[in-house]
Amino acid sequence: MSYNFFVKSNITFGKGAADKLPEILNGHGLKKVMIVYDGGVKAAGISEKIVAQVEKAGIEYIIFDGVIPNPTNEVVEGAAVLAKEANVDGFVAVGGGSSIDLAKAVNVLMTNPGSIGDYGGMNMVKNPCLPLIAIPTTAGTSSEITNVSALIDTRKVIKYVVIDNNIVASDVIADPEFTKTMPVGVTAATGMDAITHAVESYISNMATPLTEYNAISGLRLLYENLPKVVANGADMEARENMMLGCIITGFSFSNANLGFVHAIAHTLSAHFGLAHGMANACVLPYVMAYNAEACPEKMVDLARAIDLPLSGKLDEDKYLLAKALKDLCIKIGIRTLKEQGVPEDSFDRLADDVLKEPVLGFNPRQGVTKEDVIAILKKAYYSR
Numbered sequence: 001m002s003y004n005f006f007v008k009s010n011i012t013f014g015k016g017a018a019d020k021l022p023e024i025l026n027g028h029g030l031k032k033v034m035i036v037y038d039g040g041v042k043a044a045g046i047s048e049k050i051v052a053q054v055e056k057a058g059i060e061y062i063i064f065d066g067v068i069p070n071p072t073n074e075v076v077e078g079a080a081v082l083a084k085e086a087n088v089d090g091f092v093a094v095g096g097g098s099s100i101d102l103a104k105a106v107n108v109l110m111t112n113p114g115s116i117g118d119y120g121g122m123n124m125v126k127n128p129c130l131p132l133i134a135i136p137t138t139a140g141t142s143s144e145i146t147n148v149s150a151l152i153d154t155r156k157v158i159k160y161v162v163i164d165n166n167i168v169a170s171d172v173i174a175d176p177e178f179t180k181t182m183p184v185g186v187t188a189a190t191g192m193d194a195i196t197h198a199v200e201s202y203i204s205n206m207a208t209p210l211t212e213y214n215a216i217s218g219l220r221l222l223y224e225n226l227p228k229v230v231a232n233g234a235d236m237e238a239r240e241n242m243m244l245g246c247i248i249t250g251f252s253f254s255n256a257n258l259g260f261v262h263a264i265a266h267t268l269s270a271h272f273g274l275a276h277g278m279a280n281a282c283v284l285p286y287v288m289a290y291n292a293e294a295c296p297e298k299m300v301d302l303a304r305a306i307d308l309p310l311s312g313k314l315d316e317d318k319y320l321l322a323k324a325l326k327d328l329c330i331k332i333g334i335r336t337l338k339e340q341g342v343p344e345d346s347f348d349r350l351a352d353d354v355l356k357e358p359v360l361g362f363n364p365r366q367g368v369t370k371e372d373v374i375a376i377l378k379k380a381y382y383s384r
């Protein structure tokens, strides 16, 4: 049976990569761009470096610096009004997944009618988008290379995704130096998001040999280097490996999708505003133990990839990964659901919404019940 594996990105990687920005902008023949970022990226002194490069290109620009974590439809629509009024012909997004996802979503509205909520789901974006240069400052979401934009619908209280090859950034500038200023909690959370992508896409029921190869390669780099960057944010070799691992993993999950962990994380962020990576990390070990029943061999593949000591007994080895992920969460300071402020009496309501998440369709263990979700939330509430 044939399968499709889609990769589009034009990646410039490494120290000083942003020097290429003027050439890229002029290469697209752009006249006026919107530069998209948030307050954290501005405070870290990163956005000013990018603005300087846009000025070097000799083109006009407007700035949208109102990105918020877990961006909402309202923020997208507001930014789209400004981009249309200014008649921009391209975007430069500098920041974490929130900034890049927001720029992707605004870009959809530049060439497609209606409101952003109309484009939730897969392959709903009919017209090609404008050039978008993505400059990640976290090593986590892989949004710089994926065909995904994750947004919050505040009215429906859901986090939904626009998945479409038309929204992939035209160019990526990935300089590990830009990740150096991440606060340690953001480094840990975003790194765990990337690990979750590797693991969930590897066991996804849409996985193919090409996605599996990328998931395994990404996981190796991420698992080895995440504790290093959390312990020492200035370890540039480890920062570089995190960024590489993140891009490699993006090739996997952009094609194979995700699963039960993201179903829970999206629901937690929609209801209580949890940081995406933290929301994933605190349930990841428990969901992996749950999924081990459905794909024991794949769990052993993942354990082997990160050199966990296998006993040779499938019934034991299938849980090694879940255990190692739990140890990692403890080591890098991932917070419990309780510590993240999620009230225990919300679990019933949360579980109902988790079951409505389309991403559950890609999870290897099907037939997830409300009781299953509540049991996982309870475990993540008290312990890492």
Ligand SMILES: NC(=O)c1ccc[n+]([C@@H]2O[C@H](COP(=O)([O-])OP(=O)(O)OC[C@H]3O[C@@H](n4cnc5c(N)ncnc54)[C@H](O)[C@@H]3O)[C@@H](O)[C@H]2O)c1
Pocket (backbone or CB within 6 Å): 038, 039, 040, 041, 044, 068, 069, 070, 071, 095, 096, 097, 098, 099, 101, 137, 138, 140, 141, 142, 143, 146, 147, 148, 149, 150, 151, 178, 179, 180, 181, 182, 183, 186, 190, 193, 276, 277
């Ligand atoms: N599109 C995709 O494929 C995809 C995949 C996974 C997650 N996401 C989405 O991405 C969003 C999360 O993105 P994120 O985890 O990268 O975090 P983020 O963009 O929300 O940023 C988190 C915080 O870190 C700060 N920050 C980022 N980089 C910094 C730096 N270098 N120095 C100092 N501060 C910095 C930001 O200002 C912000 O306050 C969520 O909405 C999530 O759903 C998208």
Ligand SMILES: [Fe+2]
Pocket (backbone or CB within 6 Å): 141, 193, 196, 197, 262, 276, 280
């Ligand atoms: Fe994610």
